[in-house]
Amino acid sequence: MTGNEFLAERFEERRPQLRAVAYRMLGSLSEADDAVQEAWLRLSRSDSAAIENLGGWLTTVVGRVCLDMLRSRTARREEPLEEPGGQVRIPDPIISGPGGPDPEQQVLLADSVGLALLVVLETLGPAERLAFVLHDLFAVPFDDIAPVIGRTPAAARQLASRARRRVQATAPTPGADPARHRQIVDAFLAAARDGDLDGLVVLLDPDVVVRSDGGALRPSAVHRGATKVASQAIMFTRFAQALAPLPVLVNGAPGVIALANGRIAAILSFTIAHDKITALDILTDPERLARIDATGLDG
Numbered sequence: 001m002t003g004n005e006f007l008a009e010r011f012e013e014r015r016p017q018l019r020a021v022a023y024r025m026l027g028s029l030s031e032a033d034d035a036v037q038e039a040w041l042r043l044s045r046s047d048s049a050a051i052e053n054l055g056g057w058l059t060t061v062v063g064r065v066c067l068d069m070l071r072s073r074t075a076r077r078e079e080p081l082e083e084p085g086g087q088v089r090i091p092d093p094i095i096s097g098p099g100g101p102d103p104e105q106q107v108l109l110a111d112s113v114g115l116a117l118l119v120v121l122e123t124l125g126p127a128e129r130l131a132f133v134l135h136d137l138f139a140v141p142f143d144d145i146a147p148v149i150g151r152t153p154a155a156a157r158q159l160a161s162r163a164r165r166r167v168q169a170t171a172p173t174p175g176a177d178p179a180r181h182r183q184i185v186d187a188f189l190a191a192a193r194d195g196d197l198d199g200l201v202v203l204l205d206p207d208v209v210v211r212s213d214g215g216a217l218r219p220s221a222v223h224r225g226a227t228k229v230a231s232q233a234i235m236f237t238r239f240a241q242a243l244a245p246l247p248v249l250v251n252g253a254p255g256v257i258a259l260a261n262g263r264i265a266a267i268l269s270f271t272i273a274h275d276k277i278t279a280l281d282i283l284t285d286p287e288r289l290a291r292i293d294a295t296g297l298d299g
Contacts, residue, residue: 007048011040014055016107017138018062023108024133025066027091027118030291035065056144063134064148070126089220090213090281091118092288093267095257096249097297109252116271116279118251119211120170124163131156132163181272182247182254188270188277189245189256200230205276215285229280248297257294264289 015036022032039061051057093115094105101109121129127149134140134148135156142153142160149156184203191199204226212221223229244259250269258266267289271279283289 004044007043010054011043011058014058016104017055018058020108021059021062021133021138022066023092024118024121024137025063025129026069027089027122029092029094031069035062035069038065056140059134059138059140060144060148063130063140063145067126067130067148070129089122090211090269090283091115091122093250093255093269093281093283094252095255095267095292095297096252098247098249100249101252114253114271115251115269115281117167119279119281120167124166127151128159128163128166131160132167135160136164178254180275181270184272184275184277185247185254185256185270197230201226203277204229205273205278208277208279210280210282212282213285215287218284218286246294246297257297259294262294264292264294267292 018036018039019032022035023029026032026035039058042061042065043058048054094101094108096102096105121133124132130149131142131145134145135142142156145156145160146153149159151159188200188203190196191203206226207224208226208229210221210223210229210232214220223232245256246259248255248257250267253270253272255270256268257264258268265284267283269281269283270277271281
């Protein structure tokens with residue numbers, strides 16, 4: 001085995017974790033793959049013999065690449081997750097069938113990376129996001145994070161702390177009872193199908209937030225509060241009656257995809273805490289949905 005082949009083998013061993021880092025940083029599976037590939041290119045051009053901790057080196061390189069990508073988004077003035085006008089960008093969901101995530105998906109979803117957490121991460125500044133993701137989710141020391149963001153270790157710690165408070169305040173930790181959560185999701189769909197306004201209100205947390213992302217060509221929206229969300233029951237009624245809802249796991253939690261002519265027309269991701277729906281994220285962007293293969297999701 002040549003030196004390059006050995007290096008490539010060592011890189012491939014770490015690819016799943018590097019992709020997990022990039023997915024949390026970017027909220028995009030395709031961009032995560034691009035970031036990991038860029039890390040390989042940088043490694044192949046480096047003096048690998050001088051790298052003492054390859055895993056740590058690659059993690060920080062991926063972090064730096066992702067930071068540059070996030071800053072590029074800001075420079076292009078791409079729409080943030082939520083604007084006053086209600087514009088929304090929902091991160092790429094990871095869809096699996098009732099049997100659970102496959103091994104590759106399990107790596108991406110380690111540490112209970114639900115869609116609600118990714119939604120909150122989208123609202124953080126690039127440096128905050130990097131400090132939180134690398135330290136809190138991947139245990140990278142602040143001494144290693146500081147050079148990546150051009151701050152002192154103390155400043156990096158403050159960024160992570162600020163991000164942590166935001167996450168804890170707005171991304172509730174989901175419970176550990178998937179069967180009960182599935183019952184709540186099924187009850188929500190039944191109430192929506194029947195136009196049962198009171199039934200919907202009972203299932204919703206008083207401060208529930210519903211976000212819909214239709215992509216560039218469809219309107220997006222944000223609705224807050226149980227009464228206001230339930231008043232949109234006609235939307236859910238049409239969804240439940242016109243499309244074929246199929247139970248799936250969305251980022252490891254009970255969710256639903258809506259099929260139309262065998263293709264995914266919508267993905268619904270539910271965040272549930274204390275037997276109440278606290279968030280509902282709806283992805284209807286046809287461009288992004290077209291990349292998801294629905295084969296095998298019903299078994």
